[in-house]
Amino acid sequence: MYCRNCGTPLKPDNYICTKCGVPAGIGNKFCPSCANPTDENAVMCVRCGVFFAAPQNVAPQDAQQRSKLVAALLAFFLGTLGIHNFYLGYTNKGVTQLLLTLLASFLTCGLSAVAVQVWAIVEGVQLLTGTINTDGNGYPLKQDI
Ligand SMILES: [Zn+2]
Ligand SMILES: [Zn+2]
Numbered sequence: 001m002y003c004r005n006c007g008t009p010l011k012p013d014n015y016i017c018t019k020c021g022v023p024a025g026i027g028n029k030f031c032p033s034c035a036n037p038t039d040e041n042a043v044m045c046v047r048c049g050v051f052f053a054a055p056q057n058v059a060p061q062d063a064q065q066r067s068k069l070v071a072a073l074l075a076f077f078l079g080t081l082g083i084h085n086f087y088l089g090y091t092n093k094g095v096t097q098l099l100l101t102l103l104a105s106f107l108t109c110g111l112s113a114v115a116v117q118v119w120a121i122v123e124g125v126q127l128l129t130g131t132i133n134t135d136g137n138g139y140p141l142k143q144d145i
Contacts (some may be wrong), residue, residue, distance in 0.1 A: 002035040004052075005026060009035070010014020015138070025137075065142040066135045071129040072145065080113050089136025107141075 001010045003017040005027030016023050031038050031045035032052070044051045066088055074084035082097030097116045104112035126132045127141075134140055 002030055002032050004030055004032050006030065007035045007037070021042065049085065065139065068127050068141040068145050069144045071132075071141065072124045075120045075124030075127060080116045082116075082120070084123065085136075086142075088132075091136065 001012065002008065002023060003010055003022065005022040006017060006020040007030035008017055008019040010017060014069055014124060019102070025032065028040045028042075029037060031048060031050060032046060033050040034048040036045055036047040038045055039050075053098065070086050073082045074087055075082060078084070080101045082094035082101075083095030085091070085097060097120065099117045101113045101134060119121070129143060132141075
């Protein structure tokens with residue numbers, strides 16, 4: 001599948017074109033099937049004969065935009081448990097933080113929990129400043145800060 005806007009090849013799980021940033025299926029300049037340039041008003045590709053489907057939703061129905069504000073607050077207040085990463089869909093990172101806090105605390109007298117708290121606060125700041133802008137699935141976060 002190709003980007004309808006710029007003709008760049010897209011992977012099946014790319015909901016947004018990595019080159020031009022336009023959601024997959026949006027645009028009218030290239031055939032999604034063979035990347036042949038198409039007329040804006042064309043409903044089918046004259047080269048490969050494929051019909052152009054109506055633009056699909058950017059994200060699947062069940063994928064709600066996660067809130068940046070909620071994620072940042074979770075990072076600041078529940079960061080040692082990795083809750084903000086579970087919320088954002090960064091499950092591996094969340095599990096790592098949770099395990100570091102719960103298990104390693106016994107071995108390091110709580111030092112690792114402090115380290116995770118610092119880590120989580122850094123991530124909270126990155127959320128606030130926009131360094132972290134997408135969730136674990138690559139969907140943009142809701143800009144509610
Ligand atoms: Zn594109
Ligand atoms: Zn085509």
